[in-house]
Amino acid sequence: MWGGKGFYKGMRIDYLYLNANKYFLGLDFRKEEGYRLLIELVKKADVFVENMEPGTLDRYGLGYLQLREVNPWLIYVSASGYGQFGPLHRLPSYDIIGQAESGIMDTTGWEEDEVDELYRLPDYPGDWLPSTMAVSAVLAALIYRERTGRGQYIDLSQAASLQRFMYHFVYMSASGRLKRSGFFDPFAPVSGVFKTRDGKYVAIAAMTEGQVKALAGEVAGLVEALGDRWRVFRVVQEWASGKMLEEVLEAGRRLKVPIQPVMTDIDVLRDPWRWERGSVVRINDRLYGEIVVPGPLFKMAGADIGVRWVARPVGYHNKLVLKKWLGYSPEEADGLVQRDVLGYWDGQPGNMPPPGWKAEEDPVYQGERDEV
Amino acid sequence: MMDREAILRELFRPEGKPAALEGVKVLEICGVNFGCMIAGSLLAELGAEVHTVPDERAVKITADEVYIEGVGVPYFVEGRGKKRVEWRDVESLLPQVDVLLDGLGPGKLAERGLGYPDLAKRYPQLIYVAVSPFGHYPTAKARDYANVPDSDLTGQAYNGYMAMLGNPSLPEPYSYPIRAGIWLAWAFAGAAAAMGALSAYWQRMKTGRGTFVDVATNDVLSVDHPYQVGAAFVLGVARRRSPTIDANLYVTYTTARAKDRFVAIATVIWPEIEAFFEIIGRPELAEKWRDAMTQVEKDPDAIKPLEKEVFAVVREIPAEELVRRSREKGKPPIAVVKTLEEVASQVHWRQRRAIVEVNCGKKLLSPGTPYAMSETPGRVNPPC
Numbered sequence: 007m008w009g010g011k012g013f014y015k016g017m018r019i020d021y022l023y024l025n026a027n028k029y030f031l032g033l034d035f036r037k038e039e040g041y042r043l044l045i046e047l048v049k050k051a052d053v054f055v056e057n058m059e060p061g062t063l064d065r066y067g068l069g070y071l072q073l074r075e076v077n078p079w080l081i082y083v084s085a086s087g088y089g090q091f092g093p094l095h096r097l098p099s100y101d102i103i104g105q106a107e108s109g110i111m112d113t114t115g116w117e118e119d120e121v122d123e124l125y126r127l128p129d130y131p132g133d134w135l136p137s138t139m140a141v142s143a144v145l146a147a148l149i150y151r152e153r154t155g156r157g158q159y160i161d162l163s164q165a166a167s168l169q170r171f172m173y174h175f176v177y178m179s180a181s182g183r184l185k186r187s188g189f190f191d192p193f194a195p196v197s198g199v200f201k202t203r204d205g206k207y208v209a210i211a212a213m214t215e216g217q218v219k220a221l222a223g224e225v226a227g228l229v230e231a232l233g234d235r236w237r238v239f240r241v242v243q244e245w246a247s248g249k250m251l252e253e254v255l256e257a258g259r260r261l262k263v264p265i266q267p268v269m270t271d272i273d274v275l276r277d278p279w280r281w282e283r284g285s286v287v288r289i290n291d292r293l294y295g296e297i298v299v300p301g302p303l304f305k306m307a308g309a310d311i312g313v314r315w316v317a318r319p320v321g322y323h324n325k326l327v328l329k330k331w332l333g334y335s336p337e338e339a340d341g342l343v344q345r346d347v348l349g350y351w352d353g354q355p356g357n358m359p360p361p362g363w364k365a366e367e368d369p370v371y372q373g374e375r376d377e378v
Numbered sequence: 379m380m381d382r383e384a385i386l387r388e389l390f391r392p393e394g395k396p397a398a399l400e401g402v403k404v405l406e407i408c409g410v411n412f413g414c415m416i417a418g419s420l421l422a423e424l425g426a427e428v429h430t431v432p433d434e435r436a437v438k439i440t441a442d443e444v445y446i447e448g449v450g451v452p453y454f455v456e457g458r459g460k461k462r463v464e465w466r467d468v469e470s471l472l473p474q475v476d477v478l479l480d481g482l483g484p485g486k487l488a489e490r491g492l493g494y495p496d497l498a499k500r501y502p503q504l505i506y507v508a509v510s511p512f513g514h515y516p517t518a519k520a521r522d523y524a525n526v527p528d529s530d531l532t533g534q535a536y537n538g539y540m541a542m543l544g545n546p547s548l549p550e551p552y553s554y555p556i557r558a559g560i561w562l563a564w565a566f567a568g569a570a571a572a573m574g575a576l577s578a579y580w581q582r583m584k585t586g587r588g589t590f591v592d593v594a595t596n597d598v599l600s601v602d603h604p605y606q607v608g609a610a611f612v613l614g615v616a617r618r619r620s621p622t623i624d625a626n627l628y629v630t631y632t633t634a635r636a637k638d639r640f641v642a643i644a645t646v647i648w649p650e651i652e653a654f655f656e657i658i659g660r661p662e663l664a665e666k667w668r669d670a671m672t673q674v675e676k677d678p679d680a681i682k683p684l685e686k687e688v689f690a691v692v693r694e695i696p697a698e699e700l701v702r703r704s705r706e707k708g709k710p711p712i713a714v715v716k717t718l719e720e721v722a723s724q725v726h727w728r729q730r731r732a733i734v735e736v737n738c739g740k741k742l743l744s745p746g747t748p749y750a751m752s753e754t755p756g757r758v759n760p761p762c
Contacts, residue, residue: 012612020608129539139569143749210531215435306592
């Protein structure tokens with residue numbers, strides 16, 4: 007990850023970010039005692055989430071049909087590429103496979119005489135968008151359970167979550183295929199990415215008649231070019247290339263037309279708006295120290311939401327979880343470790359406590375206190 | 379005895395079942411902000427009763443001049459299952475409303491006496507959810523851009539997303555950053571707003587009090603995905619845009635042109651890389667590839683000659699043959715990149731109601747619902 011720089015004090019950086027605010031238990035459920043322990047935890051759980059290949063957990067007695075007998079209140083989420091039923095359901099998936107199967111790659115790229123290429127979408131939206139949708143489904147299921155006392159099974163498909171936003175299917179059946187869009191928003195009469203005089207990229211999207219009219223007051227030849235996206239591109243490029251980025255942005259504010267810079271990672275990290283809003287936050291993690299993290303997905307008045315702690319190594323919370331959930335003593339937890347039912351990180355790079363960490367001096371690891 | 383799949387197909391059968399959010403009332407005033415409208419649609423799929431004050435400018439938005447029963451295609455999909463109401467109905471609806479979705483921008487509803495502080499006094503249980511480019515939370519930028527409408531393209535740009543998409547080796551302007559082929563920023567904004575609304579509703583069930591939820595299209599992708607912030611923090615520089623080499627994993631995670639069509643290849647771990655070179659018949663290239671990949675960060679061009687050679691080999695093999703070989707070997711994951719036409723014709727997605735057929739004067743295809751839920755299945759509301 008990130009050319010070998012992807013470790014932060016012994017922890018893989020993506021793992022560190024992706025697992026914020028979680029408790030880490032290392033449990034071997036293939037052992038009879040481990041299985042019984044997991045079932046005791048399931049009895050107390052509201053939500054169970056898994057992403058194995060469909061049917062895998064059933065073979066261990068941990069499928070939905072088995073766990074609902076143990077806890078009828080349980081909301082059970084399976085996340086997979088194709089879902090748990092249907093002719094393709096047995097196929098394994100990654101984000102990129104979900105993207106390929108959903109059709110979304112066939113919307114992304116160029117489909118012109120000069121260039122015919124399509125691309126994966128970066129940063130794994132085949133994982134992130136479905137998981138964001140899944141949380142809504144879980145919340146809806148919790149609300150329903152509160153009213154009725156009934157749990158349920160949520161079957162999340164990566165590809166289906168992406169397809170939900172593909173209006174292309176309507177066009178295909180109504181008029182004909184929408185071409186891959188490159189940098190154009192096909193729903194905006196004027197749109198694209200342009201290069202400014204100072205060599206910066208800027209995105210412009212006039213979505214409505216009013217916005218187009220406002221822009222046409224500044225951009226010579228725009229009205230005449232409407233209806234031909236490359237002609238529109240050329241006249242707007244001509245306009246943008248004569249201005250500095252800041253001048254183009256100022257025109258957007260003045261004309262009330264959506265115009266924004268194409269930001270890079272560094273621009274995002276340094277953006278004063280994000281720091282002011284709390285979309286980028288510097289936290290002081292109890293274990294890993296100072297780290298800069300993304301803020302919450304939304305702000306909610308009166309609620310302190312966001313990253314409270316980053317990931318921990320596997321098994322780090324063994325004692326704490328068993329104490330909180332099942333009332334186990336540290337000695338009972340140690341006994342489970344001796345019998346290989348519970349385990350800890352195994353020294354694998356990327357899943358380690360920070361250098362200098364001492365188990366005996368860490369009260370959370372010892373199960374004596376909570377993270378926050 | 380029925381097999382697992384048959385049991386589950388039966389379990390997820392939607393007919394005759396209730397919806398999760400029955401009885402929840404939503405009022406949306408979204409203007410031309412489709413992130414806001416998507417939030418309303420997702421809540422409607424989960425069973426909420428959604429009233430919308432339509433904006434004719436949003437109704438008209440479409441591509442290629444395609445209108446269905448007088449509305450543009452995005453509105454055709456995102457207007458599903460919503461009751462159209464007028465501005466004059468808003469005051470009478472408000473006492474029953476659980477969730478108010480506001481897509482007009484900071485201060486706009488307040489100008490009509492419908493700002494959150496006023497409404498919260500009158501309706502303490504109200505959940506007010508705002509979707510706007512820079513949020514309602516008072517920042518300098520939110521004030522500067524209060525009068526500038528939202529758009530998906532600028533959302534993708536400002537989130538640092540487009541900077542990672544496209545092929546910089548192409549001639550200009552094809553080399554410029556490009557967009558995800560769907561309204562990705564608005565999809566995430568809508569999903570975030572729906573999640574925020576439901577979180578607030580869940581909290582209200584415990585406390586009896588409503589709250590304000592604020593979503594900003596221009597940060598939603600870069601807070602959901604941790605890479606823009608995380609990479610910049612760890613590396614101190616921006617990641618490089620490459621259509622073939624994954625900027626996070628530093629592996630081949632890519633689409634590629636096979637003999638007859640595109641495939642998607644995911645070689646994430648060493649055994650997958652090794653297997654990939656075996657199935658293309660060039661096992662001797664695996665070590666070379668690994669060496670070149672270790673140099674990519676310092677010298678992005680180090681891998682280019684080898685990359686050219688490798689993808690030239692892939693180009694000689696039919697796509698289905700590559701998939702067959704990868705399945706036979708068990709790795710790496712390779713899939714044929716499906717065309718929209720192929721996806722639409724697959725029984726699988728119809729069975730799951732992910733893609734549905736609707737009859738609106740003529741038979742049309744439409745996105746269905748991703749909410750496969752055993753007790754409260756997502757609703758595919760009729761678009762016409």
